Amino acid sequence: DAGVIQSPRHEVTEMGQEVTLRCKPISGHDYLFWYRQTMMRGLELLIYFNNNVPIDDSGMPEDRFSAKMPNASFSTLKIQPSEPRDSAVYFCASSLAGVRGEETQYFGPGTRLLVL
Amino acid sequence: GQNIDQPTEMTATEGAIVQINCTYQTSGFNGLFWYQQHAAEAPTFLSYNVLDGLEEKGRFSSFLSRSKGYSYLLLKELQMKDSASYLCASLDSNYQLIWGAGTKLIIKP
Numbered sequence: 001d002a003g004v005i006q007s008p009r010h011e012v013t014e015m016g017q018e019v020t021l022r023c024k025p026i027s028g029h030d031y032l033f034w035y036r037q038t039m040m041r042g043l044e045l046l047i048y049f050n051n052n053v054p055i056d057d058s059g060m061p062e063d064r065f066s067a068k069m070p071n072a073s074f075s076t077l078k079i080q081p082s083e084p085r086d087s088a089v090y091f092c093a094s095s096l097a098g099v100r101g102e103e104t105q106y107f108g109p110g111t112r113l114l115v116l
Numbered sequence: 117g118q119n120i121d122q123p124t125e126m127t128a129t130e131g132a133i134v135q136i137n138c139t140y141q142t143s144g145f146n147g148l149f150w151y152q153q154h155a156a157e158a159p160t161f162l163s164y165n166v167l168d169g170l171e172e173k174g175r176f177s178s179f180l181s182r183s184k185g186y187s188y189l190l191l192k193e194l195q196m197k198d199s200a201s202y203l204c205a206s207l208d209s210n211y212q213l214i215w216g217a218g219t220k221l222i223i224k225p
Contacts, residue, residue: 042217043159043203056212091158103211104149107158 004108006092012114018080021111024073025094033105034067034077035091043091049075082115089113118142120216122204127222128194136189136202136219144209148180148187151203153218159203162189191221199223 005024013019025032033048047057052069060067064083069075079086089112093105119141128134140148147166151159165171165180165187177190189202201218208214 043215045212045215048212103207103213104161104164105213107160109158 004092004094004106006108006111008111009109010112013082014116015083016081019082019113021077021090023075023092023108026106029094029096031095032069032075033093035093036088037091038088084115087113087115118208118214120204120206120214122216122219125220127224130194130196130223130225132194133192134194138187138204138216140185140206142206142208142214145182146207146211149205150178150189153201153203194223196223
């Protein structure tokens with residue numbers, strides 16, 4: 001398996017622009033997670049989906065952030081408008097359901113976002 | 117509240133042994149994970165403990181005490197490539213992972 005795939009790997013944009021991050025989870029995985037990682041705040045869960053349905057979006061910073069999962073093999077995280085404080089590494093991860101209590105999450109390589 | 121505590125940084129010598137501690141307070145508990153993260157890379161799974169005791173996997177071992185809310189990751193025969201951040205994460209009653217801030221491990225020759 002190719003693992004979790006994210007694109008783009010790097011993104012540099014200007015404040016106010018729309019940013020769209022993409023993720024393809026591991027085939028057969030039921031859960032998909034979006035994380036943000038910064039030096040100051042560490043790894044933060046933004047939102048997660050189960051079978052394409054958003055379950056918990058309490059970590060989404062504000063209305064500028066939105067996430068969708070139109071099908072089992074694709075998800076997007078959108079920031080509109082972007083701000084310099086959104087600069088971070090955004091990780092997508094996926095996991096299997098069914099084996100309760102051992103939800104190992106497999107991470108994609110991340111998207112390094114810099115908002116100028 | 118939910119809280120994971122682990123040291124910010126540790127230094128050890130190549131060939132030696134190091135123990136990275138983690139204490140957790142989460143609403144419910146369904147297991148404790150350790151992940152390794154090299155600089156500019158994604159976290160990768162190392163271990164999972166749900167029962168008390170020691171789980172050994174080659175040079176790496178992970179220990180859990182549920183009554184004490186405590187875990188540690190033990191790394192033996194340290195190699196330079198073990199220089200990384202080590203993240204402790206607790207699976208709470210909603211099966212959500214609560215992450216620690218990570219311990220940066222520096223290996224010196």
